[in-house]
Amino acid sequence: MNRRDLLISSVAAATGVGLAGCDDHGASKLPQAPAPTTGPDGKRLIPWQNWSGYQFGVPVQRLVPKDEAELSDIMRHAPGPIRPVGAGHSFTALVPTDGTLLSLRNFSGLLSHDQDSMTARLGAGTRLGDVGPMLDEVGQALANMPDIDSQTLAGAIGTATHGTGAGLGALHSYVKALRLVTPRGEIIDCSAEQNPEVFSAAKVSLGSLGVITQMTLQNVPTHRLKRRSWLAPIDELIDNFDQLVSENHSFEMYYIPFCSQAMAVAINPTDEPMQPRGPEQDNDAVMQMKQLRDWLSWWPGMRQRLLDMATRDFEPEEAVDVWYRIFPSSREVRFNEMEYHLPSEALMPAFKQVRERIESQHHEEFFPVEIRVVRGDDAMLSPFQGHAVSSSIAVHRYHKEDPLPYFASLEPIYQPYEGRPHWGKMHTLSSAQLAARYPRWKDFLAVREALDPDGRMLNPYLRQLFGIS
Amino acid sequence: MKKSLGNSAVVAALVVIVSACGNSAPTGKAQVTAPPPPQDAALARLYDQTCRACHASSRTGAPMAGDTAAWAPRMAQGMDVLVEHTINGYNGMPPLGACMDCSEDDYVALIRYMAGQ
Ligand SMILES: Cc1cc2nc3c(=O)[nH]c(=O)nc-3n(C[C@H](O)[C@H](O)[C@H](O)COP(=O)(O)OP(=O)(O)OC[C@H]3O[C@@H](n4cnc5c(N)ncnc54)[C@H](O)[C@@H]3O)c2cc1C
Numbered sequence: 001m002n003r004r005d006l007l008i009s010s011v012a013a014a015t016g017v018g019l020a021g022c023d024d025h026g027a028s029k030l031p032q033a034p035a036p037t038t039g040p041d042g043k044r045l046i047p048w049q050n051w052s053g054y055q056f057g058v059p060v061q062r063l064v065p066k067d068e069a070e071l072s073d074i075m076r077h078a079p080g081p082i083r084p085v086g087a088g089h090s091f092t093a094l095v096p097t098d099g100t101l102l103s104l105r106n107f108s109g110l111l112s113h114d115q116d117s118m119t120a121r122l123g124a125g126t127r128l129g130d131v132g133p134m135l136d137e138v139g140q141a142l143a144n145m146p147d148i149d150s151q152t153l154a155g156a157i158g159t160a161t162h163g164t165g166a167g168l169g170a171l172h173s174y175v176k177a178l179r180l181v182t183p184r185g186e187i188i189d190c191s192a193e194q195n196p197e198v199f200s201a202a203k204v205s206l207g208s209l210g211v212i213t214q215m216t217l218q219n220v221p222t223h224r225l226k227r228r229s230w231l232a233p234i235d236e237l238i239d240n241f242d243q244l245v246s247e248n249h250s251f252e253m254y255y256i257p258f259c260s261q262a263m264a265v266a267i268n269p270t271d272e273p274m275q276p277r278g279p280e281q282d283n284d285a286v287m288q289m290k291q292l293r294d295w296l297s298w299w300p301g302m303r304q305r306l307l308d309m310a311t312r313d314f315e316p317e318e319a320v321d322v323w324y325r326i327f328p329s330s331r332e333v334r335f336n337e338m339e340y341h342l343p344s345e346a347l348m349p350a351f352k353q354v355r356e357r358i359e360s361q362h363h364e365e366f367f368p369v370e371i372r373v374v375r376g377d378d379a380m381l382s383p384f385q386g387h388a389v390s391s392s393i394a395v396h397r398y399h400k401e402d403p404l405p406y407f408a409s410l411e412p413i414y415q416p417y418e419g420r421p422h423w424g425k426m427h428t429l430s431s432a433q434l435a436a437r438y439p440r441w442k443d444f445l446a447v448r449e450a451l452d453p454d455g456r457m458l459n460p461y462l463r464q465l466f467g468i469s
Numbered sequence: 470m471k472k473s474l475g476n477s478a479v480v481a482a483l484v485v486i487v488s489a490c491g492n493s494a495p496t497g498k499a500q501v502t503a504p505p506p507p508q509d510a511a512l513a514r515l516y517d518q519t520c521r522a523c524h525a526s527s528r529t530g531a532p533m534a535g536d537t538a539a540w541a542p543r544m545a546q547g548m549d550v551l552v553e554h555t556i557n558g559y560n561g562m563p564p565l566g567a568c569m570d571c572s573e574d575d576y577v578a579l580i581r582y583m584a585g586q
Pocket residue numbers: 051083084085086087088089090091094095104124125145146147148150151152153154155156157158159160161162163205206207208210211212213331422423424425
């Protein structure tokens with residue numbers, strides 16, 4: 001038993017409560033992927049599952065095309081629904097298919113770069129974690145990154161994946177051009193100048209227009225970043241949120257349920273000497289917050305008091321490193337997630353309601369709630385479309401616990417503000433509701449119809465999302 | 470109440486709980502030299518595109534490729550168990566590892582390579 005475990009056990013003894021509660025938090029209601037069956041060759045036929053295990057499917061075939069010619073052939077002839085998959089890190093049912101699952105891992109790497117324009121052309125299946133060193137080596141950097149770097153480029157832009165910063169757009173907003181192989185096997189290059197309507201639709205297209213094989217990114221010169229994280233009273237962070245956002249290149253806030261202190265993370269360019277980040281601590285911290293929930297969910301006052309005392313002496317953390325080692329963290333405690341994007345002025349009113357609802361009705365919650373900002377852009381299905389700066393609130397549920405009651409309880413809060421859900425994260429909006437929130441919804445559907453008239457890329461989830469029977 | 474709690478193990482524990490972000494607990498990971506890439510070019514490419522991101526990074530909880538000591542107790546559970554863990558996810562490892570298209574044979578070969586066998 002290490003020191004931490006010993007101390008945790010002491011909490012149980014000191015508070016005089018049983019270790020684990022009897023409540024399984026809906027574990028028995030979680031959908032379960034079917035067990036692998038045995039194929040004719042005696043080997044396991046493996047179902048596909050997403051990162052959290054909540055989404056799954058048994059494709060009739062899983063293909064790994066080696067080049068565009070083979071991909072074009074697959075697109076014309078393979079059994080549908082044809083679903084491209086990146087790293088499987090979306091929480092919604094975008095990928096499951098009983099037809100053809102396409103892995104784009106052979107479309108990866110840096111294909112070319114141009115120092116004058118600071119652009120780089122990369123394979124669409126390149127994982128963000130590999131993009132970092134590749135770009136750094138040629139003196140370039142992504143302007144921004146999400147919380148993790150496991151996603152592929154195509155998967156990330158396909159759902160409007162973003163990081164945080166008022167001057168920093170989501171990843172797709174830095175795409176200058178991309179190549180699409182359509183369900184009819186055509187290869188279409190598009191950019192603001194070439195096939196602009198397709199380009200505007202394809203940047204955030206949920207894998208419904210064709211398969212993206214490569215893209216050109218507008219980058220910035222490689223640089224060093226300093227990451228600073230600290231705890232402060234949550235009310236103070238709420239009051240100063242706008243100022244902190246405007247003063248920092250990248251800023252986000254984590255609200256810790258049942259704690260008066262919240263965590264702030266600011267990232268800024270620096271010339272200071274390297275000071276790499278230490279081992280990832282967030283995963284242990286989350287599991288220990290779960291432990292505290294297990295013991296004290298029935299006594300929120302004590303839970304808050306203990307969390308407050310525990311967070312009082314937190315020393316701010318600082319790290320300085322190359323950009324791609326500063327932005328992403330490692331998330332090893334799996335979860336399901338719902339994230340809504342809101343107009344900036346709606347952020348704090350909505351967040352205050354979320355906090356109030358968690359503290360009054362969701363004593364089972366322990367995952368920190370993440371609050372970020374994203375610069376607007378003009379892609380047809382970008383949730384940031386039409387906003388100068390969008391704000392977002394993300395809530396999580398441990399992967400072994402049912403996320404639906406919690407998400408259903410919070411989701412109505414975002415509706416009066418016309419919130420737009422993250423395309424890769426769980427929500428229940430209908431196509432009619434989405435159509436009302438996306439001014440270019442019909443334009444997108446028209447491009448989709450033109451490129452995939454037979455709906456070969458539509459799985460049941462996409463049909464329902466787009467309102468196509 | 471506050472005062473008495475102030476000296477209790479509860480407070481000590483919770484300081485550890487939340488300041489887990491600040492006080493780095495040793496991960497117990499030894500420095501491991503990355504093994505040479507698999508000789509089979511296809512397997513080398515597969516490893517590079519999938520497992521490497523976590524199994525060659527000291528920032529994740531994954532056993533490092535080539536760390537035979539870390540892999541020994543895992544291998545002792547039997548290959549079936551390890552493949553099952555890979556397919557369904559285990560602790561921080563998501564279902565399918567990071568390979569969306571691997572067959573059972575691919576998983577076995579990748580596990581053997583990382584375990585140094
Ligand atoms: C731990 C974790 C942390 C996360 N952090 C963030 C975050 O900080 N910010 C954020 O915005 N999101 C975040 N997400 C969500 C994640 O970034 C998105 O869901 C993203 O789409 C996942 O990328 P992927 O490569 O796994 O794609 P998948 O989930 O595999 O696919 C996503 C979509 O892209 C399509 N697609 C994949 N490849 C292609 C292709 N070549 N051509 C056309 N379409 C394709 C798929 O069909 C699907 O519709 C996080 C998710 C997890 C699990």
